[in-house]
Amino acid sequence: MLDLLLEPLQYGFMQRSLVVAVAIGIICAVMGSYLMVQRLSLLGDAISHSLLPGLAIAYLLGFNIYVGAFIAGTLSTVAIDWIRTQTTIKEDAAMGIVFSAFFSLGITLITVIQKDNKIDLNHFLFGNILGVTQADVVSTVAIAILILAVVAALFKELLFYSFDPIAAQAAGLPIHLLGFGLMLLVALTLVASMKAVGLILVLAMLITPGATAYLLVPRLHQVMLLGSAIGVVGSVSGMYLSYFFNLPSGPAIVLVVSGFFLLTLLVSPSQGLLTQSRSNVSQLALWKELKALFH
């Protein structure tokens, strides 16, 4: 069994994939925890879809596609925030508008580019962790170190801000800067993860490991640590699944972490469906109302 797992690692591409898998497993869980506690999970989805046009334009102009994607992701958060604050349109609608517009532009640009160049749209949408290059590894590790360093340095400020932004502001913390900084880090996380997990499914890597850990431990740093462990196991397992069964790595990774979540949901000591009082189903309001209708 161990041989089966170690044998592929003699290949350079597998070693590179492993490094990327560990790095994104950690940073996705850490940044995703911040999104989850602020109820901004779907913002992660919006930013990730918005990376595509930046990536395409950078490719067209011959720039670094990571930089292009990062700029597009940042622009999308600025646009969402601008619509939300300047009009009475709510945040969820603003996110929907911006990310679908950005994503459509991205798909259009890449389809046009694909006519003349060999660029595989599927790799960006669904991930191809086995195809990461040496340059990808360097960028991903650099981004991961940066993110972890910032989070470690600002942990107490970010905890205060994400729990109680008004009191944090009243105490004199620059909450708009902290909020914008967090979004920049989220955009960086997504940029680092797009090649391995793909833009469509990276949301799951942001949210699911942290949400799983949240069912098990009570403090934010514990959620991040346990979430990172789940994320790493998930992305490494997904990498092997991708290698052995020739699957796109994104769905493979996401299926593994989703499995962890499902298992935790069933047996979590405090909130598990199986470990909590029975007859959850009969207490569902929808079920009660249905029964009442047919009586």
Place this chain on the structure above:
Amino acid sequence: MTRRPRLRTVVTTGDPVLDVRHLSASYRSVEALDNVSFTMSAGQVVGIIGPNGAGKSTLMKAMLGLIPASQGETLYGDRSLADQRDRVAYVPQRSQIDWTYPATAWDVVMMGRVKKTGWFQRFSADSRQLATAALERVGALELRDRPIGKLSGGQQQRIFLARALVQEADAYFFDEPFVGIDKKTEAVIFDIFHELAAAGKTVLVVHHDLGETMTHFDSLVLLNRELIASGARELVLTAPNLDRAYDGKVAFYNRGAA
């Protein structure tokens, strides 16, 4: 050994320290606060009262610059209050907080030390002692390691009070601290308010109950989008003032309180 939060900068009671001048604020283009002016002395517990929708919380937030004022200013000493936020401890309404957040009581109390600790610094042993002392003072030391979501309303409010205490502020702002809490916690909170005032602090409390708790306030600010009256409790709680503020619908008013 644990030590009590330090009570520095004792201001002589009676000096007006807080000066609200012609403050107006609107929320989504609805005028919520119209040209409110009043002054307040240090060493007092001051209540902001008025009917629902009177703009009590809005007044507090506008004073602190947490929402933009369309007109007017709030001075603390001789400078804008919003520029001196490190001297302020603000406790929001409990309902504004997501209590399912993954944090323990201890985590929340330590938030009160974030600003004093400074960027890139770890919490000092001093800060941890202060937090322990504050938890003890509010009678919640045994809740230290509990997740905040598992606490009762009164316990959550005690934790918030402890967080405000460790900020070692000069001005304390509480938005509806008595909503949904038990009598015992209410007594603890009023006790601490009086202690803070006795130490020369400025304590401002948004409050909506006109019952017997009124006697705990030295001065009142009566509000219904505009200022109805402000000053000593007995001067504010007059029948004409309350009729104006509550449109004559204040049958529950306890005259004994004035």
